[in-house]
Amino acid sequence: MEYPSKVLAKAVDEISGLPGIGKKSALRLALHLLKQPESQAIALGDSLKKLVTDIKYCRECHNFSDSEVCDICANPKRTEELLCVVEDVRDVMAIENTGKFRGKYLVLGGKISPMEGIGPNKLNISSIEKKLETGIVKELIFALSATMEGDTTAYYIYKKFKSSTVRFSTIARGISVGDELEYADEISLGRSIQNRLPYSEGS
Amino acid sequence: MEYPSKVLAKAVDEISGLPGIGKKSALRLALHLLKQPESQAIALGDSLKKLVTDIKYCRECHNFSDSEVCDICANPKRTEELLCVVEDVRDVMAIENTGKFRGKYLVLGGKISPMEGIGPNKLNISSIEKKLETGIVKELIFALSATMEGDTTAYYIYKKFKSSTVRFSTIARGISVGDELEYADEISLGRSIQNRLPYSEGS
Numbered sequence: 001m002e003y004p005s006k007v008l009a010k011a012v013d014e015i016s017g018l019p020g021i022g023k024k025s026a027l028r029l030a031l032h033l034l035k036q037p038e039s040q041a042i043a044l045g046d047s048l049k050k051l052v053t054d055i056k057y058c059r060e061c062h063n064f065s066d067s068e069v070c071d072i073c074a075n076p077k078r079t080e081e082l083l084c085v086v087e088d089v090r091d092v093m094a095i096e097n098t099g100k101f102r103g104k105y106l107v108l109g110g111k112i113s114p115m116e117g118i119g120p121n122k123l124n125i126s127s128i129e130k131k132l133e134t135g136i137v138k139e140l141i142f143a144l145s146a147t148m149e150g151d152t153t154a155y156y157i158y159k160k161f162k163s164s165t166v167r168f169s170t171i172a173r174g175i176s177v178g179d180e181l182e183y184a185d186e187i188s189l190g191r192s193i194q195n196r197l198p199y200s201e202g203s
Numbered sequence: 204m205e206y207p208s209k210v211l212a213k214a215v216d217e218i219s220g221l222p223g224i225g226k227k228s229a230l231r232l233a234l235h236l237l238k239q240p241e242s243q244a245i246a247l248g249d250s251l252k253k254l255v256t257d258i259k260y261c262r263e264c265h266n267f268s269d270s271e272v273c274d275i276c277a278n279p280k281r282t283e284e285l286l287c288v289v290e291d292v293r294d295v296m297a298i299e300n301t302g303k304f305r306g307k308y309l310v311l312g313g314k315i316s317p318m319e320g321i322g323p324n325k326l327n328i329s330s331i332e333k334k335l336e337t338g339i340v341k342e343l344i345f346a347l348s349a350t351m352e353g354d355t356t357a358y359y360i361y362k363k364f365k366s367s368t369v370r371f372s373t374i375a376r377g378i379s380v381g382d383e384l385e386y387a388d389e390i391s392l393g394r395s396i397q398n399r400l401p402y403s404e405g406s
Binding site for chain 1: 204205206207208209210211213214216217218220221222223227228230231232233234235236237241243244245246247248249250251252253254255256257258259261266267268269273274275291292293295296299300385
């Protein structure tokens with residue numbers, strides 16, 4: 001497809017680099033932006049650039065943050081005794097949205113997946129170790145997707161730290177097997193973190 | 204939904220302002236960008252801003268262009284005798300893609316649609332008048348969508364200029380009624396512009 005303008009071609013090319021957006025959709029989006037006031041595309045462009053340049057990772061939990069330590073970790077009303085291990089930022093947002101959890105999080109940054117070449121060393125597991133070494137954490141809660149990879153990740157962490165004094169639990173599987181955590185409805189997800197179960201090798 | 208970071212919230216907000224992209228998809232796209240090298244989001248952001256600030260409209264045909272006059276209008280090998288009237292830039296691209304048309308275009312910028320409050324005065328119809336006044340255009344070809352609005356637009360233009368010496372034609376309706384022009388396959392679209400028919404009131 002030949003574009004009448006190089007700036008249009010470039011924009012379509014960049015937009016279609018996003019997952020799930022093909023050339024035709026990218027062109028539609030570009031033409032949509034051209035029909036709107038200039039300020040909209042400028043604001044969008046600026047906020048995408050700011051997103052990657054200004055965002056920080058919380059040094060405590062690896063959640064996204066605007067400062068060194070995220071609002072959740074900096075909140076003294078939240079107990080350090082409960083540490084909820086999640087795969088990714090969207091899971092933190094999903095659990096926060098239920099309003100049922102008052103502990104802290106640890107964002108792994110993924111799950112163990114040999115198929116995608118993601119081993120334990122690519123996840124923030126050493127941060128769990130640091131948290132456990134303080135002796136403050138009483139309970140480590142797995143809030144991982146009910147998939148093979150989620151289970152493998154939980155098992156790996158459990159094996160690694162089972163000699164510590166921490167209690168292991170996992171969110172109640174009210175969620176059907178194979179489901180991604182982020183698509184669970186608030187009520188089920190809230191209930192499953194309240195009714196969490198002790199974690200054992202066969203669970 | 205509460206976001207862990209204001210820059211993330213802002214980016215999601217801006218992305219979900221695009222048509223067909225909801226908050227969850229916007230978050231997915233933002234997190235995708237955060238997983239890529241920074242340069243990708245920066246390039247995307249820059250090209251969106253450049254798109255709206257640098258793009259020009261060809262003063263001859265109203266197509267997008269990088270200069271005052273677009274490549275098609277500036278091409279001396281293309282005949283001025285054939286003027287193809289289209290609704291929008293995507294239609295120019297679709298017809299150019301067939302490689303079957305060697306005349307010039309006129310981009311209306313839409314079609315007459317009383318439902319959407321688009322009257323003839325919002326379209327580039329005065330530019331058709333200017334082109335016809337030169338006496339060079341021999342044939343005016345309607346390449347409009349086979350919809351009620353497309354037909355109305357063609358009829359309006361035909362009525363306005365039927366006293367001029369120009370011949371009217373319309374692309375062959377190999378395309379089924381109700382179809383949008385841009386989704387037609389290249390072969391049908393190429394054939395339909397080659398086998399164009401004389402335009403008359405009942406066509």
